[in-house]
Amino acid sequence: MSEKINIPDHYRRWEADIKIGKKDDHVTIGYWRDGCKGCGICVDVCPKKVWEIIEAKDKWNGQVVQVTDASKCIKCMLCEIHCPDFCIKIY
Amino acid sequence: MKKSVRFYSGAELVAIAAVDAGCRFFGGYPITPSSEIAETMSLMLPKVGGTYIQMEDEIAAMGSIIGASLAGEKVLTATSGPGFSLKQENIGYAYMAEVPCVICNVMRGGPSTGLPTALAQADIMQAKWGTHGDHPVIALTPAYLEEIYELTIKAFNFAEIYRMPIMLLLDEVIAHLSAAIELPDKERLVIKNRRRPTVPPEKYYPYDTAYGDVPPMANFFEGYRFHVTGLSHDKTGFPTTDPEIVQADQERHLRKVNSKKSEIVDYEYYKMKDADIVIFAYGSTARAARVAVDNARSLGINVGMMRLRVIWPLPDAEILKLCSKSKAIIIPEMNMGQLSEVIERYAADRTKIMRINHVGGVPIHPTDILNVIKEAL
Amino acid sequence: MAFEYEKYLRMDKIPHLWCPGCGIGVVLKAMLRAVENMGWNKDDVAFVSGIGCTSRAPGYIDCNTLHTTHGRALAFATGIKLARPAKHVVIFSGDGDATAIGGNHFIHACRRNINMTLVVVNNNTYGMTGGQHSPTTPIGYKTSTTVYGNIDPTFDICMLARGAGASYVARATVNKGKQLEKYITKGFEHNGFSVIVATANCHTQFGRKNKMGDPISARKWIADREIPLEKAREMKAEELKDRVITGEFITEEPEKTRWDNYNHPVHEYTEAYQTIRDKAQEKK
């Protein structure tokens, strides 16, 4: 893909080759753990169950999220758009 | 240069002086007896490329002028008692956010709707303590038509110099009085403008005390992209609850005016040289007092007058001097003694304070004052 | 491709102070994407707000930002816009801010039709002060001041805006960030006063008292009640009780044939005021 990936270094990253419909594609998911408040909205809105909640003792409500399997992502952008805390970047 | 002599009312003079001072935005809401100021502004401002807007209430009027001031305009609103009350929360905002603006209050009797068309000096204390919290205050009280022009210009200059709301307090009679007035030469007016930042945006802080107690002020849309809030804030303009910063900031606000008192206080002595009885007055009651002084003098009584052109802040040193050297201080007011109460504290027991308080809407007559002068003998 | 919110944010202020999952962040993001869609220069935009959780948003945006007094944002904004008509003025307000204490300013801003955009985050409550009932709290719901259930009838903010003369009015929910972005963009493009209502979750204050104390169930509560305008048009009034009607209520081109559009504004205010200046200067 020609698009420039602009994910800051302090973000976690997951990458996978994916298929959107019949087209081959590649996804890079960036996630800012420090900013994440563990609200779970990304988990809820993702149609492909890419995200999951995990325990995080250092967080106010005891949880954050992580990507389970980036290869399931269809780049619908729903998680990025609905994260209230600017923590997700999908390329 | 051709001098313009014609009949002006006090209200018109406020508007004309405002425009001459560079005011280009007026937000108001009609209320007797201040509406003539709004009417004149609605006529004049579009001619000079400015903007007049009648808002939905005085709260909105006050908000609109703060917005326009932040965008870079010199701004005015005019109102009267009840409207002055409504404006108070946003006046406090302008103190907190340090936004220059002028609020003209043509005073009427209160509380509540009170005496809408009658003379009063009812808002002397509201001008000082109307909004919640501590803040500096500058309030001007013209007594003559020429003085309305002069002090309106001064009010705008103060607003710009000190980055704060300035109160212009008019008595109803003065606002409605008309007389042939010669306006001063416009070229000779001294007009002040807010101090502008000299640093590039990345080095700019809206409340940077490195430049003194009155920080330079950028306008919106000039590349500075700063934040303004009514919450206690630090030099960056963003909220803080740090007790030291909040304390220092409040102290600075008060210092803006307190440290410049000698440049702000403004009063006039009349036949004071050998006076041992002093009339202490402001606004329209000073006009009656002046006549009373003349009449008493013709009876051989040594009486004089000290008249405040700026009522807040008070000229402390002069008042203290007055208290220690005069036999009596007579304070005529069209309220129940709002200023007298303050002066009584200055006097302690050193002199006698004699009050004349009219709140029925009827002006204080020179004879009313003369009678008290005789009592003081 | 990911959106670079950093371009429009004061990153040193992020993470923001809103609760985990609060709907306001979703609306703020939609608004920033709309700014990008417009290609506006950041120096030319002012964001103005009142007081409330919602009203904290401008502090995070790297533009000219003004956090005013409760309910009065539109009054301040009106002064800014009239003083600088060529600049862009956007107001961000809560339901209480915009329609309770600021209700008077709201209807009059709509009536004047000044070219500004108001985004109202309607979370059906006073979030910041602890979840008291607001003019949009549905009947029967519990809040900290309606512990026996709310009896106060509600405003429909879109209908209110439309009746008062706003010339672009739309509503979307926080479940549909893209739709929000589209409507806010259209509001920005529109030459006149535009109102976009974002129905949002305040699970912390409102949700907690109504068995939806987490963001997911509070967002679901909104989703379950959503009805698109096209569908609503075919429904009976009683079926629409307590529903969230989404869509465009008044657009750039109102259906002139519909009787209830007779109130549509005749001009944009700052343009009209310029004609006043022209007249005044002719006479000089």
Ligand SMILES: Cc1ncc(C[n+]2csc(CCOP(=O)(O)OP(=O)(O)O)c2C)c(N)n1
């Ligand atoms: C004059 C005044 N009255 C009351 C308040 C207290 N107050 C602060 S925010 C708020 C309500 C906010 O509700 P809303 O506008 O819906 O915003 P939200 O917090 O829900 O986003 C109130 C009543 C205030 N700040 N000022």
Ligand code: SF4
């Ligand atoms: S882009 Fe869509 S599919 Fe991919 S992780 Fe996000 S929500 Fe899931």
Ligand code: SF4
């Ligand atoms: S939506 Fe954002 S803040 Fe919420 S859990 Fe997911 S990444 Fe974290």
Ligand code: SF4
């Ligand atoms: S109290 Fe409600 S509105 Fe305020 S931040 Fe929390 S969830 Fe959002």
Ligand SMILES: [Mg+2]
């Ligand atoms: Mg609310």
